Amino acid sequence: MEQYSEQLNGIFQTLADPTRRAVLGRLGKGPASISELAKPFDMALPSFMKHIHLLEDSGWIRTRKEGRVRTCAIEKQPFAAVEAWLSEQRAVWEGRTDRLELFVINGQKEEKSE
Amino acid sequence: MIQSSNPDLDLTISRVIKAPRPVIWSAWTDRASFEQWWVPAPAKCKVLEMDLRPGGSFVTQISENGGDFMPHLSGCFLAIDDLERIVFTNSLVGGWRPAEQPFMTAIITLQDHPMGTSYVAHVMHKNNADRNTHEEMGFYDGWGTVTEQLAKLVERQS
Numbered sequence: 225m226e227q228y229s230e231q232l233n234g235i236f237q238t239l240a241d242p243t244r245r246a247v248l249g250r251l252g253k254g255p256a257s258i259s260e261l262a263k264p265f266d267m268a269l270p271s272f273m274k275h276i277h278l279l280e281d282s283g284w285i286r287t288r289k290e291g292r293v294r295t296c297a298i299e300k301q302p303f304a305a306v307e308a309w310l311s312e313q314r315a316v317w318e319g320r321t322d323r324l325e326l327f328v329i330n331g332q333k334e335e336k337s338e
Numbered sequence: 339m340i341q342s343s344n345p346d347l348d349l350t351i352s353r354v355i356k357a358p359r360p361v362i363w364s365a366w367t368d369r370a371s372f373e374q375w376w377v378p379a380p381a382k383c384k385v386l387e388m389d390l391r392p393g394g395s396f397v398t399q400i401s402e403n404g405g406d407f408m409p410h411l412s413g414c415f416l417a418i419d420d421l422e423r424i425v426f427t428n429s430l431v432g433g434w435r436p437a438e439q440p441f442m443t444a445i446i447t448l449q450d451h452p453m454g455t456s457y458v459a460h461v462m463h464k465n466n467a468d469r470n471t472h473e474e475m476g477f478y479d480g481w482g483t484v485t486e487q488l489a490k491l492v493e494r495q496s
Contacts, residue, residue, distance in 0.1 A: 310347065310349060310463075313349060313461065313463070314349045314351070317349065317351045317459050317461060318351055319378055320375065320376060320459070321351050321353050321457065321459060323374075323375035323376075323378065324355070324362070324365055324366070324375045324457070325353065325355045325357075325457075326375070327365050327371065327374055327375040328355060328357040328361050328362050328365050329355070329356060329357060331361065331365070332357055332361065
């Protein structure tokens with residue numbers, strides 16, 4: 225659980241902002257340059273770059289610089305991380321239910337044999 | 339039942355257990371019994387508090403690899419319906435005091451079944467994004483939709 229929780233905090237917190245969601249929405253259609261991404265927003269470039277860095281740090285996007293142009297692309301990994309964390313939780317609860325089942329069934333057998 | 343579902347962050351474990359409801363209820367609510375199955379062996383569980391009433395404290399410890407007992411679950415019961423339902427959360431501790439690190443609410447339901455008892459654990463998780471309120475409200479309401487849409491877009495791309 226711990227393994228994912230820190231990364232997940234970043235993943236969820238990054239999504240908790242309309243600008244970053246809009247950027248991700250745009251990148252869902254395909255890679256784009258920073259200037260192209262910044263265009264729809266009434267925002268100074270340094271402020272916009274903060275959003276880009278957050279997206280990159282949390283793993284939602286990757287960026288690549290070619291010459292003077294930095295291109296951003298969306299990453300699939302965060303989706304996998306959310307799924308992995310949830311399936312880990314599922315395994316914990318499945319395990320508990322298995323053990324509860326064994327516990328009550330074994331208890332009943334003992335009662336019968338006594 | 340007042341219950342909303344967020345398929346992204348909820349999980350449901352459903353099982354028919356071949357034992358009568360009172361037996362399962364007692365395995366859950368008797369401390370010594372509960373300690374026998376709550377954590378996977380060789381880890382050991384110790385129930386410090388199990389105050390079976392709404393607002394009642396629910397605190398367990400775990401010992402792994404024969405080490406000292408460490409905090410495990412620290413929460414509070416929200417509902418105890420005899421032989422039917424147990425609801426607890428770690429968003430609150432005993433006496434409904436807000437917890438440091440809220441995380442989940444679990445609803446355990448027991449129902450008679452021709453083969454024994456239908457046992458359902460429905461676990462709801464916090465999305466970890468509700469820290470700074472206003473700006474994120476829009477997100478909180480719609481995060482399932484947002485990720486679903488994004489997932490579709492990403493899938494289409496690959």
